[in-house]
Amino acid sequence: MQEIIDGVVQAFNLIITLNPEVFEIAALSLYISLSATILAALISIPLAGLIHFREFRGKKTLIIIIQTFYSVPTVVVGLVIYLMISRSGPLGFFGLLFTPEGMILGQTVLIMPIMMGLVISALGGVGRDIRDMLVSLGATEFQGILEIVREARYAILSAVVLGFGRAISEVGVAMMIGGNIRGSTRILTTSIALETGMGNFGFSIALGIILLGIALIVVVILNIITSGLSQEQLQALGGQHS
Amino acid sequence: MIRITNLSRRAGNRTILDSVNLEIRRGEIFTLIGPSGSGKTTLLRLLDLLDKPTGGSIVLDGVATDGSKAAELAARRKMAMVFQKPTVLNTTVAQNIAVGLRFRGERGSGISDQVQSVLDLVGLSGFADRKAVTLSGGEMQRIAIARAIITKPEVLLLDEPTANLDPENAAMIEDLILQINKTFDTTIVLSTHDMIQGQRLAHRIGVIMDGRLVQAGEIPDIFFHPVNRTVASFVGIEPIRGGIVERNEEGLGTIKAGNLRIQAVTNKPQGSKVTLCIRPEDVTLNKPDEPCPSGSARNCLQGTVTRLIPLGPFTRVYLDCDGIVVAALVTRKSEEELGIEKGSRLAAHIKATAIHVIPDK
16 A cells, blocks of 8 residues: 555656656657657548548448457557568568657557548548538539538547547557667656566656546547537447447 | 420339429429329439439430539539438538538638628528537528528529428428529429428429329419329319219219219210319318208218318318218318217218319229
8 A cells, every 4th residue: 555655656756846757758658659640640531531432342341341450459560560670571671670660650550440440430420411412512523522521520530539549558569669668769658567567656657647647638639529520420430439 | 494304213123203204494483292202302303413314314404414524513503402301511600601602613702791691581690600500400491591592503402491390490491482583583493292382382383103293284283183083182182982974064064973973063075984072171061951052053962970080170071971971171160060970960062163073094
């Protein structure tokens, strides 16, 4: 019990005194996960649009595969990326292993399926009646697509924010690709794992509090965004993660 | 303005619309009436080029509409459609209304003036900055109409625009439709399953049943000379029963129906097989001993009340007259005065002009 109390006291000390190591780790975490989120969004949103607006064989199967990858274990992504970027791997010559850039790549791959899947259902949440209405008002195909994306904007933003949530909270990829190197690839989750193992509970609790704080901010942002969603779009989004 | 030739649409092996031929004139309000599922929406969607016909053609303003994508877009931009379910984009009212103008490449301050003037027209002047999704169904539908007319369409298509609304909002939208037709001389094609609305709004009416346009014409044609029994009962005329024209003397026919001989105004010659129809409000009920009034030709039938259906201030009374069941509409007051109840004996007086004689096919 005393251990916990001491840990919490130490944690608040570290945070209040703006301990440089704690904040360096938090900053790196944010840098890596935000970069991965932006990268994943830039790739996922147009891809999702392509899948949604085009009819092709195997579309349903593709969507099911994407949805399956929502729950891909982080260590599996870690393993695959490790094999790709290790010295002897096909992308080994970039020298990405054990670098923050490698971690960004790993997290990007990790969160792309959930972002793509949620953007596809966000676009699908814009009903047939809205599409008919746009066409009847004289929209060209391109104008119609732009208007539908605009109509789904809140749900698309939610997908991006949820992707960020998965990136910032994962350990597997960061540990396997980054290697948890102090001052270089050590981020919030990996250092909690390490420090707890070494018995530095105060440090772990401080990082945990910061991580929860980030989660809180994400939830608040998500709530602000979804307050702009229509009932139908909420259902489309809810249908995916229930 | 619009010429529809042999227009058909099939889905799988089901025929939704079967060889419709129709001409819609410039500046008129043409109302499609028919039961739900009869093909009204399908026809409107084909007119707006939202769906492709499986046969036939539509010529809009002298130009065929089945050309290239660009030609299709040009044709569609001459029209605007309002759907049955009020639909708005999740943005402000002003943005919603301006969307058609933006598609046509309009920019700048001209848009907001036009938005304001159509908002005034639909009676939602102060609504420009409201969020459209928070409005009521009636308000949303008025937004949809404003959004449609801001592009000054030559043809306005309205698919059951009041079906989801309460009577007060429905009446407001009906007024608006008449006003749009008058102010802008817009050709309007409107579908409804509500006959009274059809009658109120239309210059001409087309009756659609089971995917076929069974009758098209001016209001009196439809309401007083329905082409068959189904149209008759849809426009509120009760088919009584079939019969054969026994004699026809200068337009006054005697028709043998069961054991009865009924006099009716008709041009059908002797020997024609016909169905007799009547509007319940044209039947007068009297005490059984009341003498048949002399003068104009009329039928006086004796019968027994078999069924009473209360309809607000009125009651629909079914009278069995020697095997012919006649429905009559009476006020609550005369129901009391005559002491009508199940089993009462009554006399039904029907003018020969009130009996509709429809040829059997």
